[in-house]
Amino acid sequence: MELQHFCHPKHPLIFNEEKIYDKYCYGCQEPILDSSYSCIKCEDYKFYHHKSCAELPLMFHHPLHPIHPLILINESTRHPEKEISRCDLCKDYCGEYSYHCYRCNFNLHIRCIVVQLKANFHDHPLTPIGKSIIFTCDICGKEDKNVANLCAPCSLWIHRKCGRFPHKVKVVPTEIEHFSHEHDLKLTNEVLNNKKCNGCVRDILPPFYNCAKCNFFLHKSCVELPKKKRHPLHRHPLTLLPMASNKRKFFWCYACKRFCNGFTYLCETCDFKLDVPCSLVPEILTHPGHEHRLFLSSIPSDQNCNCCDSKVFPIFRCTICEFALDFKCATLPHSTRYKQHEHPFTLCYTTEDDSGEYYCDICEEERDPKHWFYYCVDCSYPTHPKCILGIYPNVKLHK
Numbered sequence: 546m547e548l549q550h551f552c553h554p555k556h557p558l559i560f561n562e563e564k565i566y567d568k569y570c571y572g573c574q575e576p577i578l579d580s581s582y583s584c585i586k587c588e589d590y591k592f593y594h595h596k597s598c599a600e601l602p603l604m605f606h607h608p609l610h611p612i613h614p615l616i617l618i619n620e621s622t623r624h625p626e627k628e629i630s631r632c633d634l635c636k637d638y639c640g641e642y643s644y645h646c647y648r649c650n651f652n653l654h655i656r657c658i659v660v661q662l663k664a665n666f667h668d669h670p671l672t673p674i675g676k677s678i679i680f681t682c683d684i685c686g687k688e689d690k691n692v693a694n695l696c697a698p699c700s701l702w703i704h705r706k707c708g709r710f711p712h713k714v715k716v717v718p719t720e721i722e723h724f725s726h727e728h729d730l731k732l733t734n735e736v737l738n739n740k741k742c743n744g745c746v747r748d749i750l751p752p753f754y755n756c757a758k759c760n761f762f763l764h765k766s767c768v769e770l771p772k773k774k775r776h777p778l779h780r781h782p783l784t785l786l787p788m789a790s791n792k793r794k795f796f797w798c799y800a801c802k803r804f805c806n807g808f809t810y811l812c813e814t815c816d817f818k819l820d821v822p823c824s825l826v827p828e829i830l831t832h833p834g835h836e837h838r839l840f841l842s843s844i845p846s847d848q849n850c851n852c853c854d855s856k857v858f859p860i861f862r863c864t865i866c867e868f869a870l871d872f873k874c875a876t877l878p879h880s881t882r883y884k885q886h887e888h889p890f891t892l893c894y895t896t897e898d899d900s901g902e903y904y905c906d907i908c909e910e911e912r913d914p915k916h917w918f919y920y921c922v923d924c925s926y927p928t929h930p931k932c933i934l935g936i937y938p939n940v941k942l943h944k
Contacts, residue, residue, distance in 0.1 A: 551617075552571065558582040559582065560580070570593060571641055572599070575595075577593055581599075598655060605644050607653060609634060610651050613649060613651075615644035615653060617643075633651055634657045637654060683701050683703055683772045721768065723754070725788075726756060730761070731755060733752070733755055737762075741762070742807070743761055743767075744807055744821055745767055746806070746820070746939045747764075749764065750764070753765060776810070778799065785808060785811075788808070788809065795940070797818065798818060798819055798872075800820075800826075802857055803938070804937055805940060806940050807820060820939055830861050834917065837863045837866065839868070839870055839875075840861065841861055842862050843858055850873075853871070853917070880892065883928070886921065890919040890920060893918055894917055905929045905932050906928055908929065908932050910929075
């Protein structure tokens, strides 16, 4: 695919589907972390562009300057002897490209023309506030005086540059600081047994971050949890905390009705709390343990959970058949380990055979054939979930 671009009239720019990680965009001066346009004939300087920067419209009407159209210009060719203009919105230098009003000398950085920014890591669009304010970015955690991007439903405030980060980046940071821990954490792919993540309190699996000075572990996915989010079970935004604020450092999760001492999603207005696994469960759930989609309901009823017979709410219901699933069962890990047993156990939804006699090999008591259970295929070893996970599966013992 070719594009004749005003910045480079000699040759067309060619679209590159391959991801490039060591070049900078000519237009916005930011790193290229995905596919791009470039000139294949100019060996000394290939005029690399983000796809979005290369395809910018030459004229633009913006609500911040509605009286005149804004024209896309190359700053260095407009007045090469002068300093590059500053953006009237973010107050930063415009880079090579800007949108300019010749009548009013009004300038907009090309990254500021988007009225609403769609970030890859967030469900709602982010709207820029039209003036510089003091705020703390919920992505990088730094306080700044600048133009913030706001998600009003979630009370999420972020830098515009943080909102532009891709969801996945090829180059991974190997050592980080995290707000939940006093020491630096290092990324590793080592396989460990009988270790739990301090965030979600689940078995630690690679990739994860660990502390070289103490017994602290975090899944990479838990490191990347948003600091603020919305959940269908609650009307207010929830804030991520590294642990409960009470003296015992335990909290009771509203959804799964379990005690937990991992990360907490807290409503500071209502004292509503969710643990990490429950915070990640969507309102419409597709679960391998049932053939139909399940819909979240917080209305009490006489229907029990099909997988454990508990009678609690909120609960997920099937609108096609009489199936229900509570949060405790919906968040059971799909695989787990047990003490020094050499093989992993897998969560199973139907009986392992047709013998008609089903027992737990840990407690040696009968199992209900309708209930879910954990099973080691290599050893033909079935167990109750409560026997293999323990009475408090969401509590990490700190040693």
